[in-house]
Amino acid sequence: MYQFDRKEYEKRMEWYQDARFGMFIHWGLYSIPARGEWVRSIEEIPEEEYLPFMKEFDARDYNPKQWAKEAKAAGMKYVVLTAKHHDGFCLFDSKYTDYKVTNTPAGRDLIKEYVEALREEGLKVGIYFTLLDWHHPDYPHYGDRIHPMRNHKECGNENRDFSRYTEYLYNQVEEICTNYGQIDIIWFDFSYDDMRGEKWGATKLINMVRSLQPQVIIDNRLEASGEGRGSLYECDPTPYHGDFVSPEQIIPPEGICDKEGNPMVWEACFTMNNNWGYCANDHYYKPASMLIKKLVECVSKGGNMILNVGPDARGKFPKESSAILAEIGRWMDKNHDSIYGCVPAENIPKPDYGRITRNGNKYYVHIYENTLGPLPLLGFDKDKIVKVRALDDGHEVPISNAWMHSDYPDIAFVDLGPDPVLPDPVDYVLEV
Ligand code: JFZ
Numbered sequence: 001m002y003q004f005d006r007k008e009y010e011k012r013m014e015w016y017q018d019a020r021f022g023m024f025i026h027w028g029l030y031s032i033p034a035r036g037e038w039v040r041s042i043e044e045i046p047e048e049e050y051l052p053f054m055k056e057f058d059a060r061d062y063n064p065k066q067w068a069k070e071a072k073a074a075g076m077k078y079v080v081l082t083a084k085h086h087d088g089f090c091l092f093d094s095k096y097t098d099y100k101v102t103n104t105p106a107g108r109d110l111i112k113e114y115v116e117a118l119r120e121e122g123l124k125v126g127i128y129f130t131l132l133d134w135h136h137p138d139y140p141h142y143g144d145r146i147h148p149m150r151n152h153k154e155c156g157n158e159n160r161d162f163s164r165y166t167e168y169l170y171n172q173v174e175e176i177c178t179n180y181g182q183i184d185i186i187w188f189d190f191s192y193d194d195m196r197g198e199k200w201g202a203t204k205l206i207n208m209v210r211s212l213q214p215q216v217i218i219d220n221r222l223e224a225s226g227e228g229r230g231s232l233y234e235c236d237p238t239p240y241h242g243d244f245v246s247p248e249q250i251i252p253p254e255g256i257c258d259k260e261g262n263p264m265v266w267e268a269c270f271t272m273n274n275n276w277g278y279c280a281n282d283h284y285y286k287p288a289s290m291l292i293k294k295l296v297e298c299v300s301k302g303g304n305m306i307l308n309v310g311p312d313a314r315g316k317f318p319k320e321s322s323a324i325l326a327e328i329g330r331w332m333d334k335n336h337d338s339i340y341g342c343v344p345a346e347n348i349p350k351p352d353y354g355r356i357t358r359n360g361n362k363y364y365v366h367i368y369e370n371t372l373g374p375l376p377l378l379g380f381d382k383d384k385i386v387k388v389r390a391l392d393d394g395h396e397v398p399i400s401n402a403w404m405h406s407d408y409p410d411i412a413f414v415d416l417g418p419d420p421v422l423p424d425p426v427d428y429v430l431e432v
């Protein structure tokens with residue numbers, strides 16, 4: 001019988017919940033056709049047309065130190081890179097396949113350099129590992145497509161032996177857990193239909209992972225998909241329960257609580273444009289100001305945010321992504337106290353001008369609206385407010401007591417001063 005140890009679990013999750021902000025990186029052969037990481041499936045590219053991308057994969061601009069620097073400067077605390085995505089191509093030197101980076105012009109193990117670069121910057125090391133594998137001869141194909149989410153009937157699977165596939169999965173995950181020192185996060189992706197849990201040999205897999213990497217944090221997609229929640233949510237944790245829920249491209253409107261109403265650990269993953277893998281023609285990037293607000297929203301609802309970059313065929317971050325990261329970093333530089341270690345301000349309602357995060361008895365009032373005049377701190381006990389400070393430069397913000405507030409004797413107002421423009425029009429933060 002599996003015994004879930006909540007104390008140990010909470011301890012394991014501590015750094016991760018304090019971190020709040022991470023970087024996702026999707027990079028692989030699909031970065032060459034540059035139409036997203038699902039291109040092989042969606043366009044039904046036959047193996048003989050896809051494999052030759054290996055001959056071009058030279059990683060000539062691959063500079064994981066630069067990646068790590070940009071992540072850190074943006075205020076991110078951890079990075080998760082696709083060691084293997086659904087196309088099955090490995091960025092690491094696996095001895096169980098030839099379909100790997102050491103057989104490309106890049107000619108070396110890129111995961112090794114990646115983990116070293118992150119550690120040098122003091123970032124936590126995350127590895128994304130796909131459960132699907134469109135390349136492996138024993139992975140079932142569906143209809144004439146390899147897209148598992150479409151309702152095509154299975155075809156050509158007569159000679160496929162799925163247990164050989166799970167053995168391969170197990171062996172490769174063992175390599176990841178053995179050859180690269182401490183791994184802080186493993187991000188498995190993903191379950192669908194009845195392909196979940198023990199179908200992947202999950203108990204055996206996770207027991208191995210946890211014995212090799214006792215402190216590792218694992219997402220919930222061995223038993224759930226983007227929208228599912230897993231057994232921790234059901235309050236009936238399996239041996240392979242995920243450590244966090246992984247909502248995709250959506251912030252759970254009210255955070256996530258388990259069935260019994262206890263807050264859960266979750267991480268919303270977001271793309272900057274509309275693709276995870278590099279997409280040369282996708283220029284629909286979300287502005288940094290929007291992404292900052294998404295991060296604040298996640299924190300105010302008790303979650304993390306992991307923001308994706310899809311490096312190009314040569315390993316360089318798209319210039320749009322780098323610019324966004326730098327801009328987020330400028331805000332984080334001044335305002336990170338309102339993010340790291342912060343949690344929802346449970347008893348204070350969301351103000352109409354922004355959001356509130358909390359760290360201990362400090363409240364961070366995020367002001368989005370460029371509003372002049374007395375700003376009400378609704379929900380705060382007026383007599384318990386000790387001081388209000390602007391987070392960017394620490395200056396005192398007076399609690400205003402102008403005559404016109406006498407109609408509202410119980411409400412504390414702050415006075416932002418006479419400037420009609422907020423010092424930070426994106427998110428100006430007060431510490432209360
Ligand atoms: C998965 C991947 O397919 C995708 O390429 C990317 O890596 C993302 C982070 O994760 O996306 C999913 C997974 C599950 C569902 C949808 C997208 N789902 O169950 O609907």
